[in-house]
Amino acid sequence: MKSIQVGLLGIGTVGGGVFNVLQRNQEEILRRAGRGIEITMVADLDTARAQAVVGSSVQVVADARAVIANPEIDIVVELIGGYGIARQLVMEAIEAGKHVVTANKALLAVHGTEIFAAAHRKGVMVAFEAAVAGGIPIIKSLREGLTANRIEWIAGIINGTTNFILSEMRDKGLDFEVVLKEAQRLGYAEADPTFDIEGVDAAHKAALMSAIAFGIPVQFDKAYVEGITQLAAQDIKYAEKLGYRIKLLGITKKTAKGIELRVHPCLVPVKRLIANVEGAMNAVMVHGDAVGTTMYYGKGAGSEPTASAVIADLVDITRLHTSDPLHRVPHLAFQPDAMSDTPVLAMGDVVTSYYLRLKVADQAGVLAKVTGILAEAGISIDAMLQREADEVGGEGSTQTDLIILTHDCVEAKMNAALAQMQALPTVLAPITRIRKEELA
Amino acid sequence: MKSIQVGLLGIGTVGGGVFNVLQRNQEEILRRAGRGIEITMVADLDTARAQAVVGSSVQVVADARAVIANPEIDIVVELIGGYGIARQLVMEAIEAGKHVVTANKALLAVHGTEIFAAAHRKGVMVAFEAAVAGGIPIIKSLREGLTANRIEWIAGIINGTTNFILSEMRDKGLDFEVVLKEAQRLGYAEADPTFDIEGVDAAHKAALMSAIAFGIPVQFDKAYVEGITQLAAQDIKYAEKLGYRIKLLGITKKTAKGIELRVHPCLVPVKRLIANVEGAMNAVMVHGDAVGTTMYYGKGAGSEPTASAVIADLVDITRLHTSDPLHRVPHLAFQPDAMSDTPVLAMGDVVTSYYLRLKVADQAGVLAKVTGILAEAGISIDAMLQREADEVGGEGSTQTDLIILTHDCVEAKMNAALAQMQALPTVLAPITRIRKEELA
Numbered sequence: 001m002k003s004i005q006v007g008l009l010g011i012g013t014v015g016g017g018v019f020n021v022l023q024r025n026q027e028e029i030l031r032r033a034g035r036g037i038e039i040t041m042v043a044d045l046d047t048a049r050a051q052a053v054v055g056s057s058v059q060v061v062a063d064a065r066a067v068i069a070n071p072e073i074d075i076v077v078e079l080i081g082g083y084g085i086a087r088q089l090v091m092e093a094i095e096a097g098k099h100v101v102t103a104n105k106a107l108l109a110v111h112g113t114e115i116f117a118a119a120h121r122k123g124v125m126v127a128f129e130a131a132v133a134g135g136i137p138i139i140k141s142l143r144e145g146l147t148a149n150r151i152e153w154i155a156g157i158i159n160g161t162t163n164f165i166l167s168e169m170r171d172k173g174l175d176f177e178v179v180l181k182e183a184q185r186l187g188y189a190e191a192d193p194t195f196d197i198e199g200v201d202a203a204h205k206a207a208l209m210s211a212i213a214f215g216i217p218v219q220f221d222k223a224y225v226e227g228i229t230q231l232a233a234q235d236i237k238y239a240e241k242l243g244y245r246i247k248l249l250g251i252t253k254k255t256a257k258g259i260e261l262r263v264h265p266c267l268v269p270v271k272r273l274i275a276n277v278e279g280a281m282n283a284v285m286v287h288g289d290a291v292g293t294t295m296y297y298g299k300g301a302g303s304e305p306t307a308s309a310v311i312a313d314l315v316d317i318t319r320l321h322t323s324d325p326l327h328r329v330p331h332l333a334f335q336p337d338a339m340s341d342t343p344v345l346a347m348g349d350v351v352t353s354y355y356l357r358l359k360v361a362d363q364a365g366v367l368a369k370v371t372g373i374l375a376e377a378g379i380s381i382d383a384m385l386q387r388e389a390d391e392v393g394g395e396g397s398t399q400t401d402l403i404i405l406t407h408d409c410v411e412a413k414m415n416a417a418l419a420q421m422q423a424l425p426t427v428l429a430p431i432t433r434i435r436k437e438e439l440a
Numbered sequence: 441m442k443s444i445q446v447g448l449l450g451i452g453t454v455g456g457g458v459f460n461v462l463q464r465n466q467e468e469i470l471r472r473a474g475r476g477i478e479i480t481m482v483a484d485l486d487t488a489r490a491q492a493v494v495g496s497s498v499q500v501v502a503d504a505r506a507v508i509a510n511p512e513i514d515i516v517v518e519l520i521g522g523y524g525i526a527r528q529l530v531m532e533a534i535e536a537g538k539h540v541v542t543a544n545k546a547l548l549a550v551h552g553t554e555i556f557a558a559a560h561r562k563g564v565m566v567a568f569e570a571a572v573a574g575g576i577p578i579i580k581s582l583r584e585g586l587t588a589n590r591i592e593w594i595a596g597i598i599n600g601t602t603n604f605i606l607s608e609m610r611d612k613g614l615d616f617e618v619v620l621k622e623a624q625r626l627g628y629a630e631a632d633p634t635f636d637i638e639g640v641d642a643a644h645k646a647a648l649m650s651a652i653a654f655g656i657p658v659q660f661d662k663a664y665v666e667g668i669t670q671l672a673a674q675d676i677k678y679a680e681k682l683g684y685r686i687k688l689l690g691i692t693k694k695t696a697k698g699i700e701l702r703v704h705p706c707l708v709p710v711k712r713l714i715a716n717v718e719g720a721m722n723a724v725m726v727h728g729d730a731v732g733t734t735m736y737y738g739k740g741a742g743s744e745p746t747a748s749a750v751i752a753d754l755v756d757i758t759r760l761h762t763s764d765p766l767h768r769v770p771h772l773a774f775q776p777d778a779m780s781d782t783p784v785l786a787m788g789d790v791v792t793s794y795y796l797r798l799k800v801a802d803q804a805g806v807l808a809k810v811t812g813i814l815a816e817a818g819i820s821i822d823a824m825l826q827r828e829a830d831e832v833g834g835e836g837s838t839q840t841d842l843i844i845l846t847h848d849c850v851e852a853k854m855n856a857a858l859a860q861m862q863a864l865p866t867v868l869a870p871i872t873r874i875r876k877e878e879l880a
Contacts, residue, residue: 021588021730031655031778032587034766129585135731137585145569145577147472148461148751215471273713273737290461291575291748294738297713298731308731311588323763326474338471 003036004318007067009043009089010079011050014103014130017303018077018310019054033315043067068093075317077310078102087111094118094126099321101313103130103306106195109204112211112218116331123325127313132205133158133282135305136298137312142212142286143333149288151213153253155266155439158205160280160300161196162228162248164188166265167278170236170245176229188280198227199248199263206250209284210261214254214342215334219261222344226264235357235432238403239267242383244355245275246434258345267355267405267436273297274439285439293439348412353382356404357432358421362397366426370402377417379409399428405436443476444758447507449483449529450519451490454543454570457747458517459494462754473755483507508533515757517750518542527551534558534566539761541753543570543746546635549644552651552658556771563765567753572645573598573722575745576738577752582652582726583773589728591653593693595706595879596724597717598645600740601636602668602688604628604720606705610676610685616669628720638667639688639703646690649724650701654694654782655774659701662784666704675797675872678843679707682823684795685715686874698785707795707845707876713737714879725879733879788852793822796844797872798861802837806866810842817857819849839868845876 008015019039022029030036043064044050051060064080067073068089076093078100080086086107093100095118102108108115108128119126129139133156142151157163161183168179180197183189195201207220228248239246244267253260268275273295277283282300287293299305320328330336360366367386374381385403406414414433422431448455459479462469470476483504484490491500504520507513508529516533518540520526526547533540535558542548548555548568559566569579573596582591597603601623608619620637623629635641647660668688679686684707693700708715713735717723722740727733739745760768770776800806807826814821825843846854854873862871 017730025588025590025729028590028655029588031774032583032770034770034775034778135586135728136734137581140580140585141577143472144756145580145752146575146748147755148465148469148748150465150468215468273716276713276716288575288748289465290457290744290751292739292742292745294576294736296734296736298734302732304730305732308586308588308728311730312585315587316584319767319769320763322767323760327759327762329759330472330474334471335474338474 001035003038004074004314005038005040005072006075006077006314007041007043007070007073008039008077008079009064009067011042011044011053012079013303014306014310015079016053017307021304021307021311029311029315033318035318037314037318041067041070041073064089065092068096068098073098074321075099075101075314078104081106083107083110090115091118094122094124097122097124099125099317101127101310101317103128103310105131105201105204105208109207109218109220112208119331120336125317125320125328126331127317128208129313130306130309132208133284133296134298134300134302135308136282136284136296136300137309138209138284138296139212140312141296142209143329146286146288146291146294149290151254152287152289153251154209154213154284154286155249155251155274155437156209156284157247157274157277157282158250158284158300159196159202159248160282161189161193162202163277164280165197166228166246166248169231169233170240173233173237175233176231197229199225202248202250203263206252206261206263209250210252210259212333213252214259215332215338215340216259216342217339218332219344222261224262224264224347228265231265232432235434238357238385239355242385242403242405243270244268244436245270247275249437251437255345255351257349258343260350261344262347262350265434267434268439272439348415350411351408352411353408353436354406354414355434355436356406358402358427359399359429360402361426361428362400363426367402369424369426370421373417373420374406377413379413379417380407381405382407441475443478444514444754445478445480445512446515446517446754447481447483447510447513448479448517448519449504449507451482451484451493452519453743454746454750455519456493457743458750461744461747461751469751469755473758475758477754477758481507481510481513504529505532508536508538513538514761515539515541515754518544521546523547523550530555531558534562534564537562537564539565539757541567541750541757543568543750545571545641545644545648549647549658549660552648559771560776565757565760565768566771567757568648569753570746570749572648573724573736574738574740574742575748576722576724576736576740577749578649578724578736579652580752581736582649583769586726586728586731586734589730591694592727592729593691594649594653594724594726595689595691595714595877596649597687597714597722598690598724598740599636599642599688600720600722601629601633602642603717605637606668606686606688607718609671609673610680613673613677615673616671637669639665642688642690643703646692646701646703649690650692650699652773653692654699655772655778655780656699656782657779658772659784662701664702664704664787668705671705672872675874678797678825679795682825682843682845683710684708684876685710687715689877691877695785695791697789698783700790701784702787702790705874707874708879712879788855790851791848792851793848793876794846794854795874795876796846798842798867799839799869800842801866801868802840803866807842809864809866810861813857813860814846817853819853819857820847821845822847
């Protein structure tokens, strides 16, 4: 049988990985797929570098549209990134009747609805395993492996850069800014790390998983996004004392009122496996009503782990492209005519529990005032830790840290209580509030 | 579109789960699959109990062959278990042109070659996600999610009963026999626990994963199988002191000489996630050349977790049954005409490292003799722990425990060295030998 012909748009780190792994494991992949899969054309602005990567047997062009226009090409792999030209090219490839594979979470999180609708109209596949958690087959597990389940919640470490930074902060007791510089030096963080450290990258991935889990459109714009830039080393230490570790989690949950979709730092019990996922690794917990809690762990980025996911998509498309579109796995797991309009909740409507750190004056009555405000708001306290003033501020200090873990309450209520506490004259600095998830 | 009609053979714990989950999540599954999936016929010897489970709208018969003979039935689900009648019925269902779903690892591990060959001839699918690690989509991840990779090794906790027993032994410092009784009382171990505690069940699953990972026939008969019945509480304690936990692992590995396929207790560094998988949970680590190390975690047994896997197979078949057989995912991940004859190694040829515990006379020269034997065999020592005689045998004791961790060596060499050490007059009891895997 004739090989499936693949055209790459962009051959940087991931593209190079896809080319190398396809070549190195050619025989193994053919033995599995029953059909050869070959990169026969590459578009990259830097044609000389691209040609050096792929050798002389592959056609290299500067113009991506030449790949899309080539009638021999069965699948177009978009590895350019971003929302601009990538979006245009993906749409053009679909219009040209090409199947598309992409690792571009930003693109799908923002323009997914338009892209998947176009693909559905044209009867082509748009596959994106590489867009979430790198080499971990989490999209496949959600869309196919857990298809019997009502998914109840997902919570994942889906950004390696921030997990590396948090691991280093805890290991070495260092502050965020120091570790970020180290991470940049080691190549774990980019020169402009904004998308990672502000939680945007994780929110792109969470929005995709949310859509697939609950059969709703991709709604990155509705996600609550909070990064790790405000995290202090002392909160990591206090959390540890209380039996928790702080992770940046992407969370999506189905509740009676609607769907939660949020990315923020989070206390997680240290006894949960996910609390022990260290360095740049990723892990995604998925809770389904039949299967219970499952977890998927592996490298979330890097040339070959991402290539592993891209090639898995190429094989899937190779297998499915002769089947009638009605019987294929739907892009967003649910049939396009069976999508739900369950709303994504505003953050104020989310129910979770909290870690609070208050710097307070070390004097009588402070604790009574603070706990009084929480009691009045109906927020109950799970655990408390008061540090001796001397330990916190040195001998003779008149300040102390008050750490409170609460039970579940609705965020709006907590916000109101926080404003009241913050207004107390005995509360001497902005209150730190970090959400907490038991993931039981 | 007409619903896919499913016939169940046997409706015990798992069958009941399949029926209940399919009913409860009917709408969700239809929204995903785009087509209804319905159990319309059930065969069980206890027809009254079966009818009570499924209600009056489903036809219940005592004769499984009536289900197979029913032209309306698209998929037959075999949940009888064992090698006897189950094998016959699966073969008859295949001959009748039915797709088959089974959770029967014993059957596939022993008769897989015959069954898959027949299915291939008839152009039907035999799906078995539920046969390994319950609800965890490990078969799908290996066959599809990691299809770009040369799989290098798999190591898994794939028997919940033994992991529960080992967790309890460690937690409570109890001996095997005591915990086994407790596990039986709680329903974590069966009245006849032989298949679980002797490692046979894990070996069935390891043989299946080995075939899928390396493109070789299912070869349970070539597996090395050692259970946990000989494990002493003190070895768990010593291991802990050295930074390891003891787990029963199913391991399969591709080496230059051949394929390792083995189930035995194993020391695992406590810092690995898999060392922290507790109770009846399952977890499988898979190392691929492109993706690196991944891990899959969840419930390995139970009514609904297993049902989750069975139904995922039903949906897969629903999606693929109109596609031409050439483009389907091959039963054993590799095309039938592309299987490899790489041999499974005898245990003597396996390379691993070891934990040894020797009860020795507390006198000069013993250590020199023992380490001399190892040195002569070319086995190097990684770590050693000698307990004071008083700690081990009470005050005035003349015995002591000598714990040795070795570096990698071939098992045959270790066997010879063990025989020499055992023959020393100063070695006072049978030497305990447990294998060790770093899983790095």
